[in-house]
Amino acid sequence: MDAATRPYRSVLYIPGSKERALDKARGLPVDAIIFDLEDAVTPDAKPAARDTLKAALTQGGYGDKARIIRINGLDTEWGADDAKVLKDADAHAFLLPKVNSAADVQALADIVGDADIWCMIETPLGVFNALEIAAHPSVKGFVAGTNDLAKELNCRSRDDRLPMMFALQQMLLAARAHGVVCVDGVYNQYLNEEGLAVECEQGRDLGFDGKTLIHPAQVEGANKAFAPTEAEIDLARRQIAAHEEIERTGQGVAVVDGKIVENLHVETALKTLAKADAIAKMG
Structure with a gap:
């Protein structure tokens, strides 16, 4: 599919360590999958998760879905090995957590070569440096890490996300300045369809390309909200x-x-x- 027109309405996190979840994801009507080796995998399972994920990607069956691998941070004991083991995997991009600067992107590019890189924007430094991060030639996507950002800001959770608004618009402006895809953060109440619809509508109105999701039950709502009516x-x-x-x-x-x-x-x-x-x- 043409990268310029590829939709990213629904971007679902899938644990890279769980074969059943990896298999189920093949049949889900999502636009993109983030195969997660970071938060969704316990420390003792991280080395084995790389091989599990690589085998699933080699097997294929994910159709036109964009396939994005979220590695652990390069400042952890697992991140560099994640990138080395999976740099030739059948995926469209690597997603790097807690990107603070373009130098963080370059550190991953030094390992994965010409592969596309997506960035989690989830720290105050990441928000303020979003423009230089988006300008890096390897960067093709931003993901709003709203949970981590809320923790860093020590802000209250509100339905209107007012405490988060500057950060959301800052990363959107940076992404649009450099032609980078930008998807909204997760909605944690995964069984609250009405709440998800409201937050999706807000994200769409702001200009996000889609929404990251934590449960298959959220896919239909995101697909509807971010598609042209x-x-x-x-x-x-x-x-x-x-x-x-x-x-x-x-x-x-x-x-x-x-x-x-x-x-x-x-x-x-x-x-x-x-x-x-x-x-x-x-x-």
Whole structure:
């Protein structure tokens, strides 16, 4: 699938140590999987988890899902070996936790070569250095690590996420400045469908590409929230058609639903249709 149009509505964490979970993930309707060797794996199981995950990726069966490996931090005893063992695995990217600077990215790039790197933005330094991190040529994605960030900030949990808003927008701005995918943090109440819907809507309104998820029950809600609606698709088609008609005749300005349609609106409309098409191809 074209990297420029690949959807990331639902990005599900799967423990890299559990064969059953790795197998079940093959049939889930997610856009991307983060195969987790960090938080989801106990210290004594981490070395064996590398081999378990590598075998699952070699077996394949994940279709068009983006496959992202979250290694342990390079400041731990496991991170470098995670990267070395899995650098040739059948995956699209490595996800590095607690990235504080572009130097952290480079340290991983020195191990995995030309592989794409995603970054967990989950520390105050990571938030403030997000622009330089996104500018690194290996970086293709950001993941908002909202749980760790909340711990670092010592902020209260609120439904509107107001204490987190500066950090969320800072990482989004940095990602957009350098064409980097940016997905929202997890919603911890995995059986609260209404709460998930509200937070997904907020993330979509802010501009995130999708949401990281901790349970398969959250997939449907995220896929719905971050996909273009029928109304948005219809509007995009009408905007493009109106603009093309004005270009053909060379007269007047394009107007749809009482609003002027400029080139920037057409660009957005084209992206909307491309995303809808990519989602349709995901099945």
